Structure formats: structure tokens, C-alpha cells
Amino acid sequence: MSDTDTFEAAQTTSASAHAVSDSDTVVIRPETTPEWSRRNFIKGVIASGVTVSGAVYFGPALAPPQPLSAQGVPRLITLNVNGQTRRVDVLPGETLAMTLRYKLGLTGTKLGCDRGECGACTVLISGTTHYSCSTLTQRVRDRKITTVEGLESPDGNLHPVQQAFVDELGPQCGFCTPGQVMSAVALLEANPKPTRAEARVAMSGNLCRCGAYDHYLNGVMRAAGESQNG
Amino acid sequence: MMKDMIPGFELFQPTEVESALELLDRFGEDGWALAGGYDSLDWFKNRGKHPEAVIDLQGLAGLNRIVEIPNGIEIGALTTLTEIEHSQIIREHFGLLAEAASKVASPQIRNAGTLGGNLCQDARCWYYRYGVSCYRAGGNTCYASAPDALNREHALFGVNRCVAVTPSDTAVALVALDAEMVIRNSGGERIINAEHFFMEPSSDITRMTVLEPSDLLTAIRIPNTWIDADFYFEKVTDRNSWDFALVSIASAIKSNAGQIDDARIVCGAVQCIPRRLENVEAMIRGRVQNENTAAEAGILAVQEAEPLNYNHFKIPLMENLVKRAVRG
Ligand SMILES: Cc1cc2nc3c(=O)[nH]c(=O)nc-3n(C[C@H](O)[C@H](O)[C@H](O)COP(=O)(O)OP(=O)(O)OC[C@H]3O[C@@H](n4cnc5c(N)ncnc54)[C@H](O)[C@@H]3O)c2cc1C
Numbered sequence: 001m002s003d004t005d006t007f008e009a010a011q012t013t014s015a016s017a018h019a020v021s022d023s024d025t026v027v028i029r030p031e032t033t034p035e036w037s038r039r040n041f042i043k044g045v046i047a048s049g050v051t052v053s054g055a056v057y058f059g060p061a062l063a064p065p066q067p068l069s070a071q072g073v074p075r076l077i078t079l080n081v082n083g084q085t086r087r088v089d090v091l092p093g094e095t096l097a098m099t100l101r102y103k104l105g106l107t108g109t110k111l112g113c114d115r116g117e118c119g120a121c122t123v124l125i126s127g128t129t130h131y132s133c134s135t136l137t138q139r140v141r142d143r144k145i146t147t148v149e150g151l152e153s154p155d156g157n158l159h160p161v162q163q164a165f166v167d168e169l170g171p172q173c174g175f176c177t178p179g180q181v182m183s184a185v186a187l188l189e190a191n192p193k194p195t196r197a198e199a200r201v202a203m204s205g206n207l208c209r210c211g212a213y214d215h216y217l218n219g220v221m222r223a224a225g226e227s228q229n230g
Numbered sequence: 231m232m233k234d235m236i237p238g239f240e241l242f243q244p245t246e247v248e249s250a251l252e253l254l255d256r257f258g259e260d261g262w263a264l265a266g267g268y269d270s271l272d273w274f275k276n277r278g279k280h281p282e283a284v285i286d287l288q289g290l291a292g293l294n295r296i297v298e299i300p301n302g303i304e305i306g307a308l309t310t311l312t313e314i315e316h317s318q319i320i321r322e323h324f325g326l327l328a329e330a331a332s333k334v335a336s337p338q339i340r341n342a343g344t345l346g347g348n349l350c351q352d353a354r355c356w357y358y359r360y361g362v363s364c365y366r367a368g369g370n371t372c373y374a375s376a377p378d379a380l381n382r383e384h385a386l387f388g389v390n391r392c393v394a395v396t397p398s399d400t401a402v403a404l405v406a407l408d409a410e411m412v413i414r415n416s417g418g419e420r421i422i423n424a425e426h427f428f429m430e431p432s433s434d435i436t437r438m439t440v441l442e443p444s445d446l447l448t449a450i451r452i453p454n455t456w457i458d459a460d461f462y463f464e465k466v467t468d469r470n471s472w473d474f475a476l477v478s479i480a481s482a483i484k485s486n487a488g489q490i491d492d493a494r495i496v497c498g499a500v501q502c503i504p505r506r507l508e509n510v511e512a513m514i515r516g517r518v519q520n521e522n523t524a525a526e527a528g529i530l531a532v533q534e535a536e537p538l539n540y541n542h543f544k545i546p547l548m549e550n551l552v553k554r555a556v557r558g
């Protein structure tokens with residue numbers, strides 16, 4: 001593929017490439033090294049797009065056009081979410097957090113950093129905690145996905161972890177809570193009677209900006225006691 | 231921080247290594263191997279890299295196993311860090327690696343992050359990650375060593391234009407264990423010692439490892455050379471979770487009646503590659519394992535350190551870690 005092709009492809013496949021041209025962001029200039037190619041220049045421009053787009057959620061309609069191929073993954077797929085079978089149109093580069101929140105309406109899963117650095121987006125995939133912001137939906141087609149919406153029992157009772165978090169006044173602002181709940185649920189599934197130290201490690205991938213860590217830990221230990229009794 | 235869709239690419243999910251290699255050949259520089267995604271997705275989201283084709287390694291048959299081989303163990307490159315942390319055989323005989331894996335990032339990242347991906351991850355220098363055209367990105371300057379640069383996390387040793395450090399915790403342990411990397415491409419298989427797997431900026435400033443775009447790391451072999459030795463791993467970070475090492479140490483020591491027979495000591499986050507302290511190893515061989523030997527080892531370890539503006543603190547930190555490792 002020639003560099004000109006690449007330039008055009010980059011323009012049409014990246015939403016942010018357009019954003020660069022009508023912004024006042026400094027565009028990083030190509031350096032005058034022999035290795036410098038048109039392609040690298042485009043990559044530089046595209047990289048700088050990150051500074052102008054801000055916290056914008058592009059809906060599916062605004063998503064960049066996708067290349068079509070018979071050999072790549074199909075777009076219309078089936079997911080198993082909270083015990084339900086859901087048919088959904090998923091782009092190759094779409095994260096699970098995006099699919100859950102903006103296509104399946106499951107907004108209990110939060111997006112904080114979108115970079116694997118906070119834990120707000122934690123969900124269970126086959127019972128194990130994962131950051132849904134950093135998981136491609138196409139990679140979990142055959143797996144069991146559980147979000148915070150899938151925890152309460154059919155009669156509307158909260159999951160013991162949720163109830164324990166309420167009782168221990170776990171949340172302050174509550175933004176990190178769904179993620180904290182999911183980590184605690186996974187821990188107690190694998191280890192119903194954790195020590196406080198074990199619980200601390202299991203919860204260490206969930207940041208709480210309000211600093212309510214000890215409240216959440218108390219909640220985990222309370223839920224562990226309940227599981228033991230019932 | 232931008233939250234939007236990752237730009238378009240084609241996603242391939244081969245189930246055989248041969249098909250993955252064929253795809254890597256077909257797409258060359260425009261292809262991207264995807265393991266756990268905890269390095270890859272950052273690049274895609276930040277528009278730092280935008281491959282045409284992403285080749286998902288997750289489904290490759292036989293690459294996520296830990297098996298015994300005649301003279302050691304073999305770990306498939308797709309084995310997750312959590313699996314390594316909990317593997318019975320690794321904990322029992324090569325506890326150094328289990329310990330290092332357990333200190334990576336956060337539980338969720340370890341649940342998806344793979345050993346291969348952890349070893350192959352790109353430099354974490356934030357100037358580079360931000361998308362500037364520094365040496366590593368093909369440009370002609372290093373932002374992290376400019377006079378007013380913030381380089382608290384950067385290198386003490388082996389600087390050649392780039393001052394980024396090795397980010398991988400498992401790499402440090404694997405060099406200490408004298409591991410071997412099994413690499414495949416469509417032409418066949420080759421085996422490279424862990425020590426020679428990582429790329430010095432003086433050799434190729436734009437790559438962190440010897441891997442070419444058509445190469446796959448398929449397995450990591452740990453020979454029995456250091457099985458059941460006395461291991462020491464410590465990683466110093468600002469926070470107990472998520473953070474990359476400020477300095478880390480991994481050592482394997484064989485001793486007999488208080489005397490050191492042999493040792494391998496490797497430091498992380500002080501150089502672009504895991505820094506093996508061969509001079510220290512040679513100095514302590516045959517010596518009594520005590521406070522004096524440890525103190526001498528610490529001093530020797532940092533003798534050639536060349537600090538940048540903001541990372542002088544790494545020198546006493548490294549000295550102390552070496553001391554602790556040798557003291558045992
Ligand atoms: C917030 C955060 C904190 C972190 N903290 C730490 C830390 O403290 N310590 C630490 O060591 N790591 C840390 N990491 C890195 C993380 O643990 C992952 O190991 C790493 O990002 C890559 O592993 P992965 O399996 O996710 O690989 P990917 O992101 O999928 O791949 C990484 C790179 O390796 C290549 N690659 C992967 N597998 C192969 C293979 N088999 N053959 C050839 N090429 C391959 C890919 O093409 C890509 O270029 C952190 C990451 C994040 C996001």
C-alpha cells in the first residue's frame with residue numbers, strides 16, 4: 001500500500017483525524033530524519049487527536065467505518081449477559097463497557113478512566129473479574145458475562161455483598177460501587193471465608209476516589225460472615 | 231481522557247499458531263498481535279498505533295499451558311499472570327516468578343494480562359505514550375532527558391539517547407532464572423536466552439525486544455539450573471497497586487553452610503533492559519553470606535549509576551534492594 005493510500009485510509013477510518021484539522025491543537029511536525037515517512041507523520045497527527053477530542057462518547061452512528069472482510073469476525077453476535085442471550089451488532093474494536101452501556105442499556109457498569117486504571121468498569125467473565133473498558137467484546141462471545149444488574153435475586157432481594165455494602169455504609173459518592181461489588185462477589189465465590197488481608201488484595205484493583213476502602217472491606221467481611229451462616 | 235470508539239481494524243481469531251503466523255506475514259507492519267490487551271488497547275485508544283489487522287492470540291491451541299519438560303518447565307506465552315501466580319509447580323520450584331507475577335498491576339489486569347504480553351510490552355515513558363515524536367517513536371530528540379524533563383521513573387544505566395526503563399516485573403525474574411524464549415515465525419522456531427531477548431536502545435531504539443513483526447513468542451522455558459534456590463523479589467512502588475516499579479530486584483542464590491556458591495541478581499526499572507549485576511554476582515561468589523558481603527554488594531551495584539535530574543533517589547533504593555537480596 002502506498003503512503004498516499006494510507007493517508008486517505010487514515011482520514012476515512014479515524015474520527016479523530018477530522019477533529020485535528022478544525023482544532024487549534026499543536027500538530028506535531030515531522031522531524032527531518034531519513035526514517036521519517038508520510039505514514040509516521042499521519043500517526044503523529046492521529047496521536048495528537050487525543051488532546052482535542054475530550055470526554056466525548058461517540059454513539060454507534062458516529063463510529064468510524066469498519067473494513068469488511070469475509071475472514072474477520074462477524075459483527076452480529078450473541079452474548080450471554082446476566083443469564084440472558086442478547087443479539088448485538090459489535091464492531092471489532094468495541095470494548096465490552098461500550099457494548100454493555102450503550103447497546104445493551106446496562107449502565108450499572110461505570111466508565112471511569114477507560115484505561116484499566118480505576119476498576120469502575122469491573123464485570124465478571126466466567127466468574128473472574130475483568131475491566132470491561134479493556135476487554136474487546138468480540139473476545140467474550142462464548143463466555144458468561146455478569147454485571148451488577150445480574151446480582152439481585154429474581155424476587156428483588158439484593159445480593160449479600162450489595163446488602164453488606166449498604167449495611168456498612170460502603171459507598172460515599174457511589175461511582176466506584178458497582179466495580180467494588182463485582183470484585184467482592186468474585187472473591188467470595190472463590191474464597192467464601194477470606195482473611196481481611198486476602199480481601200484487601202482482591203479489592204486492590206478498584207480505586208475509590210472517596211477513600212471508602214475500609215468501609216468496603218468491612219462490607220466484604222460482613223458478607224463473608226453472612227455467606228457462612230446462610 | 232478520551233472515551234470513544236477505537237478506530238477500525240479487522241479482527242482475526244485464529245485457533246492454530248500456523249494461521250496466526252500466516253496472518254502476521256500477510257499484514258507485516260500493519261498487523262498487531264493481541265494477547266491480554268493491556269498494552270495494546272491503550273495504544274489503539276490513544277491513536278498511537280492503528281493497525282489494519284489485529285490478530286487475537288487468545289484462542290491459539292496449546293499456548294496457555296504450564297508443562298514439565300526434560301530439564302525444567304515450559305510456560306505457554308498466553309498463560310495469564312494470575313495462572314502463573316497460582317501455579318503449584320511455579321510456586322514450589324520457581325517461586326521468584328510467581329512472586330513477580332503477583333506484584334504486577336492489579337488483580338483484574340493479572341486475570342487477562344499474559345506472560346508473553348508482559349514481556350513484550352512497550353516502554354511506559356509517558357512522553358512517548360503521549361504520542362510525541364521522540365527517538366523511540368522515530369523522531370530525533372528525547373523529551374525525558376531534556377533539562378526541565380520530569381524523569382523520576384527513568385534510567386540510571388545504559389543510556390543511549392532513550393532513558394526509558396524496562397516496565398516488566400516478570401522479565402526481571404525470568405532473567406534471574408536464566409529462562410529461554412521460544413520464538414516462532416513462518417520460517418521455523420528459534421530460541422533466545424532471556425538476557426538477549428530485550429533490546430538495548432543502542433541496538434534498536436524503536437523496539438523493546440528482538441521480535442520482528444512476523445514473530446510470535448510461543449513459550450518461555452525455565453531450566454532447572456536455579457530450581458529451589460533461595461529467591462528474593464522486591465518491587466518498590468508509590469502505591470501498592472497498579473504502579474510500575476521504581477526499582478525492583480530479583481535474585482537467586484545457592485549457598486552452602488553460609489557460603490555463597492553461585493548467584494544471579496537482576497534489577498528492574500533502572501535500565502531499558504533488565505539489568506543483570508554480573509559484577510556483584512562475581513564478587514559475592516565464595517563469600518560468606520552476611521551483612522558485610524551484602525553492604526559491599528550494594529555499593530558495587532550502584533557504582534556506575536548516572537542519575538538524571540529527578541531520579542537520584544533510585545541510587546540508594548537500588549543499593550538497599552541489592553543489600554537485602556544478598557543478605558537473604
Ligand atoms: C494500569 C496498568 C498498570 C500496569 N502495571 C504493571 C506493573 O506494575 N508491572 C508490569 O510488569 N506490568 C504492568 N502493566 C502491564 C500489564 O501487566 C500487561 O502485562 C501488559 O500491558 C501486556 O500484557 P498483555 O497480555 O495485556 O499484552 P498485550 O497488550 O496484548 O500485548 C503487549 C504487546 O506485546 C505483543 N505481544 C503480546 N503477546 C505476544 C506474543 N506471544 N508474541 C509476540 N508478541 C506479543 C503485542 O503485539 C503488544 O505489542 C500494567 C498495565 C496497565 C494498563
Ligand code: SF4
Nearest residue numbers: 355364372392393394
Ligand atoms: S525516554 Fe525514550 S521513550 Fe521517553 S521520550 Fe526519551 S526517547 Fe522517548
Ligand code: FES
Nearest residue numbers: 112113114119133
Ligand atoms: S474504566 Fe475500566 S478500569 Fe477505569
Ligand code: FES
Nearest residue numbers: 172173208209210
Ligand atoms: S465511593 Fe466515591 S469513588 Fe468510591
